[in-house]
Amino acid sequence: MGKRDTDKPTVGPASPPTPEGLRNVWVEAEPLVIGRVQVAFILDAAPESEIVLCLDEGRMVGLVVRGAISARALRKIPVRSLERFAIGVLRKWSDAYRSPWFSDTFKNSLPDGSDEFLRGFESKLQAYEAATRAPLGTGTSKEWNLAVLAARYVVLCAASPSPTKDLAAERCMSVATVRDQLGEARRSGLLQYPGSGRAGGELTPQAVALLHAGEED
16 A cells, blocks of 8 residues: 555545545555555445556646556546546635735744654645646636636735745746736736735735636646
8 A cells, every 4th residue: 555645634525526536535645656645445446456646737647557447437427526636626625725814834843953844744735836826828718827827815914924936936036027027917917916016915806706707727
């Protein structure tokens, strides 16, 4: 059986619909070569096997089966349902941990000398986000990707004194590129203008509607 990530958060009631026949699910502690994050499942259809989905850029990029499984059982595996479930849960985990209230409460609860643990935790969050969010210009519509970028920026504005710089670091982009994309989000009616020379802003109803539609796809 695969090594499991014992630091993973518990799947709560706000998680996506649970796939039929799901017995167990976990995030792999040691990623495989394929994808940023791997999520393993045990299903009623193949109880002696581990079905591992490899995720990157908001989609499944590979599938690994550990253990013997018949062709008939393999055909019964609801791969797309598992993909939607895994991406949805990882998004909710990362969004919850990124909220300013949780972030402050979590960090304040740690003992002194936890810097190394926090660096590892941050690395894990970034992997979750990279695995479940399509980059700008790929996969989903550009407008939806701009809405995702704007939503993350709004969260960082409430938690960081340098939200644009932090967002650039998260997405492995230059600050100038992120600033340009935020400007495009404002011009597209997805992010409100906070006022001349000021950072921040709120998502517009148009952006909120786009994000909700993306969660339902």
